[in-house]
Amino acid sequence: MEAIYAFCVGVLTTCGFFLVLRGRTFTVVIGLTLLSYAVNLFLFASGRLKLNGAAVLGKSAEYSDPLPQALVLTAIVIGFAMTAFVVILAMRSRADQGDDHVDGQMPDQPRRLSVSDKRNG
Amino acid sequence: MQHLAIFPILLPMLAAVFMLLPPLSNSITRQRIFAVSIMLLLVTVSALLLLTSHQQGTQLYILGGWQPPFGITLVGDRLSTMMVLLTSVLGLCAQLYACAGEDKDGMYFHPLFMFQIMGVNGAFLTGDIFNLFVFFEVLLIASYALLIHGGGKQKTKMNVHYVILNLVGSSIFLFALGILYGTIGSLNIADMANKIRFLDEHEQALAKAGGLLLLVVFGLKAALLPLHFWLPKTYAAASAPVAALFAIMTKVGVYSILRVHTTIFGEDAGALASIAIPWLWPLALLTLTMGAIGVLASPSLRLTAANLVIVSVGTLMLAIAMQRESATSAALYYMMHTTLVTGALFLIADLISKQRGKAEDRYVIARKMRYGKFIGIAFFIAALTSVGMPPLSGFVGKILILQATQGLAETAWVWAVVLLAGLASMVAISRAGTTIFWRAAGENTNNEKISPLKIIAVVLLLSASPLLVVFGGAVTDYTNLAAAQLHNSVPTVTALLPGGNE
Numbered sequence: 001m002e003a004i005y006a007f008c009v010g011v012l013t014t015c016g017f018f019l020v021l022r023g024r025t026f027t028v029v030i031g032l033t034l035l036s037y038a039v040n041l042f043l044f045a046s047g048r049l050k051l052n053g054a055a056v057l058g059k060s061a062e063y064s065d066p067l068p069q070a071l072v073l074t075a076i077v078i079g080f081a082m083t084a085f086v087v088i089l090a091m092r093s094r095a096d097q098g099d100d101h102v103d104g105q106m107p108d109q110p111r112r113l114s115v116s117d118k119r120n121g
Numbered sequence: 122m123q124h125l126a127i128f129p130i131l132l133p134m135l136a137a138v139f140m141l142l143p144p145l146s147n148s149i150t151r152q153r154i155f156a157v158s159i160m161l162l163l164v165t166v167s168a169l170l171l172l173t174s175h176q177q178g179t180q181l182y183i184l185g186g187w188q189p190p191f192g193i194t195l196v197g198d199r200l201s202t203m204m205v206l207l208t209s210v211l212g213l214c215a216q217l218y219a220c221a222g223e224d225k226d227g228m229y230f231h232p233l234f235m236f237q238i239m240g241v242n243g244a245f246l247t248g249d250i251f252n253l254f255v256f257f258e259v260l261l262i263a264s265y266a267l268l269i270h271g272g273g274k275q276k277t278k279m280n281v282h283y284v285i286l287n288l289v290g291s292s293i294f295l296f297a298l299g300i301l302y303g304t305i306g307s308l309n310i311a312d313m314a315n316k317i318r319f320l321d322e323h324e325q326a327l328a329k330a331g332g333l334l335l336l337v338v339f340g341l342k343a344a345l346l347p348l349h350f351w352l353p354k355t356y357a358a359a360s361a362p363v364a365a366l367f368a369i370m371t372k373v374g375v376y377s378i379l380r381v382h383t384t385i386f387g388e389d390a391g392a393l394a395s396i397a398i399p400w401l402w403p404l405a406l407l408t409l410t411m412g413a414i415g416v417l418a419s420p421s422l423r424l425t426a427a428n429l430v431i432v433s434v435g436t437l438m439l440a441i442a443m444q445r446e447s448a449t450s451a452a453l454y455y456m457m458h459t460t461l462v463t464g465a466l467f468l469i470a471d472l473i474s475k476q477r478g479k480a481e482d483r484y485v486i487a488r489k490m491r492y493g494k495f496i497g498i499a500f501f502i503a504a505l506t507s508v509g510m511p512p513l514s515g516f517v518g519k520i521l522i523l524q525a526t527q528g529l530a531e532t533a534w535v536w537a538v539v540l541l542a543g544l545a546s547m548v549a550i551s552r553a554g555t556t557i558f559w560r561a562a563g564e565n566t567n568n569e570k571i572s573p574l575k576i577i578a579v580v581l582l583l584s585a586s587p588l589l590v591v592f593g594g595a596v597t598d599y600t601n602l603a604a605a606q607l608h609n610s611v612p613t614v615t616a617l618l619p620g621g622n623e
Contacts, residue, residue, distance in 0.1 A: 020289055025281065032288050039295040046303035068302070071251060075295055078258045082291070085265060086284055089277075092269075096277040102285065104278045 001049055009045070012038035023107075025090035025100050032086060036079035043072045125173060126182035126197040128166045129205045129242040132159060137235035153220045156231040160213040163238070167209040171202040175599065179606075181248075181617060189248070189618050190312035196248035196617060199603035200453070204245040204376055207457055208369050210585070211464050212238045214578045218468050219362035221572035226271035226360065233270070237263035237366065244373050248617060250301070251308045253377065254294050257342075261287050264370065267363045268355065279351075279358040286341065286351050294338040300331035311617035314384050314610055318391040325392050332386050336378065336397045343374025344434050346408040353415060356427035361471030364423070365464035365582075371430055372460055375437050379449070384610050388444070401442035402531060409435030409538050413545035422470040422482040422553055426463060429507050432542055433459040439535055440522050449604035451521035454597060458514040458589055462506045465582035469500050472579070473557060475569050484553055489561040492571055497558050499579050504550045506586045509543050514589035519543065521597070 012034050019031025046068050053064030090100070097104035136159040145151050174180045180197035183189065197205075216234060224230035240260025247253050265287075269280045298308065304324040305313050320328055337348070344352040352371070356364050382397045412431030419425040433455070440452035470482045473496055480487030490496060502513070509515035523539060526532040589596060 016292075020285070028285055032285070032292075035289065035292040039292045039299075042296055043299045043302075046299040048303075067308075068299075071298070071302070074251075074255065078255070078291075081262065082258070082288055085262065086288060089265070089269075089281060089284055093277045093281045096274050102281055104274070 005041070005045060005049060009038050009041050012041070023101050023103075025093060025102055028102060029083070029086055029090055033083055036075070036083070040072050040075055040079070043075055044068050046071075124182070125166070125170050126180045126195045126246065127184075129163065129170065129209070129246065130195075130239055132163050132166065133235040133239040133242070137232040137239070140232045140235065141229075149225060152231045153224070156216055156235065157213075157220060159235070160209065160216050160238075164206070164209040164213055167202070167206040170197055171199075171206050174198060174202045175602075179617070190307050190309035193252055194248040194309065194617070195246045196310075197246060199599065199606050200376075200379075201245045203453065203457075203599070203603060204372070205242050207372075207460055208238060208241045208245070211369055211460055211582075212366060214464060214468075214582045215362040215365040217574050217581070218365065218471075218578035221574040223271070223360055223362050227269075229266070230270055233263050233266050234362075234366070236260075237267060239263075241369055241373060245376060248311065249309050250313070250381070251298055254291070254298060257294070257373075258291060260370070260373070261291070264367070267366070268359050270363060271360045275358045279355045282351055283355050290338050290341045293334055297331045297334035297338065300327055300334065304328045304331065309618075310380065310384055311614040314387070314389070314614045315618070317385060317393055318389065320391075320393070322392075329393055329396050332381070332393065332396050333400070335381055336400065339374045339377040339381070340404070341374070343371050343378065343438070344408075344431055345374075345438060346404045346411060346435075349408065349411065349431055349434075352431060353419075353424055353427040356430065356467070357421070357423040361468055364426075364467040368430065368460050368463040368467065371434055372437075372456055375434065375441070375456065378438075379441055379452075379607070382441070383444070383449070383607055384614070387608070387610050389610055395444060398442055398444055401438055405435050405438035405442050406534060406538050407435075408438060409542045411435075413542035416546050416549045419549065420483055422473060422484075422557070423467065425549060425553055426466040426470055429466065429546060430463055432546060433463065435542070436519070436522060436539060439539070440525065443525060443529060443531075443535075445525065446601070446604045446608050448522065448525035449607060450597065450600040451518065451525045453600040453603055454514075454521055454589070455518035457596070458506070458518045458586065461582050461585040462503055462515065465499075465579055466503045466507060468575070468579050468582065469496065469503055472496050472571060472575065473500070475571075476565075477557075482557070484556040486556070486560050486562050488563045489565040490558075491565045491569070493558060495571070495576070497554075499583060500554060500558070502583050502586065504554060506583075508547045508550055510547070512590060514586040514593075517590055517593055 016031045016035030016038055019027045019034060022028060047065030050064045053062045054060035055064055055066040094100045099105050139145055140152050140155060145155055174197045182195040184193045219230060237260055240256050240263055243256035244253055244260060247256055265284050268283060269276050302308055304320060304327045305316050307313050307316060341348040356367055359367060386393055386396050388394050409432060412428055412435050415428035415431060416425055419428055437452050437456060440448045474481035476490040477487045506513040506515040509519040523536060526535045
């Protein structure tokens with residue numbers, strides 16, 4: 001279970017960071033969302049993964065740590081609010097700049113040499 | 122008073138909520154009066170809190186009566202109360218300046234401003250590292266909205282960068298917290314400092330990763346070298362009172378590094394002692410160098426001021442990297458000085474840009490300013506102080522930091538880089554001053570008046586500098602005690618855990 005869990009968190013984080021590094025705001029927002037999923041799963045695992053553990057004292061011999069769950073809840077709420085904000089901001093930026101690139105405009109692409117350019121020098 | 126420690130958080134929060142409700146929400150005049158009086162009250166409360174914690178020892182506020190290390194605590198020790206007072210004073214001045222008209226450029230300026238103050242105060246007062254994250258988010262979401270206040274292309278563009286960077290930073294913060302909780306098993310800063318010595322070897326590696334991830338996050342907030350590229354343009358794009366208030370934001374990062382890497386990963390942390398120091402030395406030196414180059418290259422006064430923020434962060438980081446009491450004390454003195462003076466410099470840059478019409482604050486020849494004398498004198502004082510020339514507080518702060526290097530292997534590096542950065546700032550600032558004030562073409566046609574509120578705000582901020590010199594003895598005594606409290610963590614930490622350690 002631990003290996004699959006860790007693998008999932010790792011994949012989510014990698015995809016999140018990859019998408020955050022892209023140029024368009026939409027992919028960046030998706031990347032941030034993936035990152036926050038990864039974070040939530042990670043925080044949840046920081047109390048160790050345990051099956052059938054009771055969260056209330058005196059109910060069982062096996063306990064699971066309730067604190068990470070509280071932390072995840074806080075992180076989810078904050079992450080949700082931030083995602084909403086960044087979506088609105090991305091739309092505002094699209095309207096203000098007339099482009100959905102994070103810099104407001106596409107960077108100048110270095111021009112590829114075509115066959116005729118090479119021929120002319 | 123028992124509840125004093127929570128007032129710096131409660132007051133701005135309640136004020137912000139009240140300002141969103143009818144009798145205040147529909148009149149900007151009422152909002153201004155209310156907001157300024159709340160800020161005055163906040164300054165009083167912060168000063169009281171500082172005095173109480175100075176005289177009666179650390180103020181521990183246990184929310185909900187859950188004994189530490191369980192539950193949430195607020196810790197008002199000498200360092201945190203000093204930072205809260207600094208925030209309140211800077212906030213009051215920025216608010217006064219905004220009341221002269223900038224607060225009408227967009228909606229909800231005053232409530233957002235209050236939420237921002239609440240977040241900053243909370244980050245300083247909290248004794249629990251997860252709450253540090255929560256208060257970071259509070260101050261960040263307020264700052265996102267404040268940054269875009271007034272609107273405009275440039276602001277939106279910089280805000281997109283700022284928001285995305287900080288959201289990634291928050292994710293890394295949570296990863297770090299997860300790692301630290303998973304290994305140490307606590308999030309209370311004092312409790313973590315106690316437990317970190319007893320980690321197994323394989324847990325030590327994880328905790329080290331967590332600690333260094335925290336350094337990345339705080340480095341992003343503080344604008345430490347590879348993570349500082351967002352700062353100059355963002356601060357230059359923000360409206361003046363917001364930029365002035367943001368002068369405290371980088372200091373929140375500096376404070377967090379100071380707190381986490383001297384209390385938790387301090388000298389007593391066993392195998393994990395001082396893990397950040399080998400990173401901090403080169404990064405601080407490079408930050409200072411890059412800041413100095415940025416100052417030299419800036420085409421406008423606002424960008425110069427923003428790059429001076431980076432210079433000050435580099436200087437502070439150097440002092441933290443020395444990891445000794447005298448250096449921390451010097452850093453605290455320098456922090457007070459630099460926060461207030463940078464705030465003033467942003468306000469002055471705005472005064473200048475309003476007076477010069479289209480030229481704004483860029484270093485080009487423009488018409489004469491109508492209030493050239495007042496602005497010139499203010500600029501001269503701010504420039505002298507931020508460059509670190511005698512007799513004002515910048516000079517004292519730098520001398521204290523340079524003195525603290527005594528006996529270190531890195532002394533030569535620190536002296537060379539700090540002094541050269543000072544020289545670069547001086548060249549840049551004098552070029553700025555001569556262009557803006559002396560190379561004028563034609564008489565002024567600008568009838569823009571300066572509101573008395575703006576003058577009060579600038580004068581208040583600038584008066585901090587001579588006051589820090591005149592009362593230098595008392596202030597350094599205080600910072601010495603604060604630094605001692607921070608570095609002798611064992612008695613400090615035990616005092617924060619009443620009955621929590623059986």
